[in-house]
Amino acid sequence: MFGRLNSPEQVFSYKLGAALTMERDTLEMLGDLEDAAQRPELKQLLREHAAETRVQIETIEQCFALLGEEVDDSPCPVTKALAAEAKATLKKTDDSLVDAVILAGALETEYHEQAVYETLAIHARARGAERVAVLLESNLHVEQGAGARVKALSQQIATTGVATTPEDGGMGAAAKAGLAAGVAATVGAAAAAASKVAENKGKEQAREAAEESLRTQPATTSTTATTTSTATSSTTGGLVEGEELNDDALQDRTAHSDARPAVDEERPAAGI
Numbered sequence: 001m002f003g004r005l006n007s008p009e010q011v012f013s014y015k016l017g018a019a020l021t022m023e024r025d026t027l028e029m030l031g032d033l034e035d036a037a038q039r040p041e042l043k044q045l046l047r048e049h050a051a052e053t054r055v056q057i058e059t060i061e062q063c064f065a066l067l068g069e070e071v072d073d074s075p076c077p078v079t080k081a082l083a084a085e086a087k088a089t090l091k092k093t094d095d096s097l098v099d100a101v102i103l104a105g106a107l108e109t110e111y112h113e114q115a116v117y118e119t120l121a122i123h124a125r126a127r128g129a130e131r132v133a134v135l136l137e138s139n140l141h142v143e144q145g146a147g148a149r150v151k152a153l154s155q156q157i158a159t160t161g162v163a164t165t166p167e168d169g170g171m172g173a174a175a176k177a178g179l180a181a182g183v184a185a186t187v188g189a190a191a192a193a194a195s196k197v198a199e200n201k202g203k204e205q206a207r208e209a210a211e212e213s214l215r216t217q218p219a220t221t222s223t224t225a226t227t228t229s230t231a232t233s234s235t236t237g238g239l240v241e242g243e244e245l246n247d248d249a250l251q252d253r254t255a256h257s258d259a260r261p262a263v264d265e266e267r268p269a270a271g272i
């Protein structure tokens with residue numbers, strides 16, 4: 001733990017330690033959110049990202065090793081605050097609506113994490129620590145992937161119905177897709193009716209026709225469920241058990257990770 005930060009390297013290491021604390025806190029938060037989540041696809045998403053987060057923690061520890069420094073665990077109040085806010089909101093939220101709260105907290109966390117890794121990678125590369133930069137970028141890509149999955153599910157829930165029913169957890173994907181399709185068909189029919197009248201009778205009549213169409217459509221529950229998420233874990237980084245931290249291991253990890261950017265072969269390899 002640092003006292004005063006008197007050099008760019010100390011600032012970097014301090015922020016790297018804060019990233020480690022961030023991931024450890026996030027891992028704990030993901031477990032809590034998974035317990036509270038209602039939809040199976042959301043539970044799965046959170047579970048998958050928890051596995052990714054464990055690897056990210058190992059990756060940060062490897063960055064410290066490459067820098068020849070002891071692992072630091074600087075404070076990261078941001079993640080703790082996000083977790084506290086999510087928990088407080090969940091506490092006062094009806095069970096049927098908690099998924100939207102969880103997804104909001106998850107997306108806020110993912111964007112913060114992305115900013116952290118972007119900054120660290122910039123400074124690692126600038127100081128010539130190319131391998132550290134590549135590892136940090138691998139963590140960045142994991143966060144971007146997780147953020148995209150969270151955003152997609154959030155959009156899906158927002159458009160097909162935020163609330164869940166008590167049976168929702170056991171509802172099959174086909175039934176969920178059917179409900180979602182029912183909503184789409186109803187909205188589509190209303191839009192088609194409005195368009196047809198608009199051609200012949202002007203905008204005012206179109207509005208009236210659309211309203212009439214909506215009134216005559218079969219009622220559709222507002223508690224529609226979602227289709228199953230196809231999120232795929234993109235776990236990267238981290239040494240497998242028994243693997244030693246050396247240049248070969250690092251090169252192998254870098255070469256085989258499709259979540260990482262290609263390393264510029266032209267660039268002279270830095271010492272770290």
Ligand SMILES: [Fe+2]
Nearest residue numbers: 110113143146
């Ligand atoms: Fe994350």
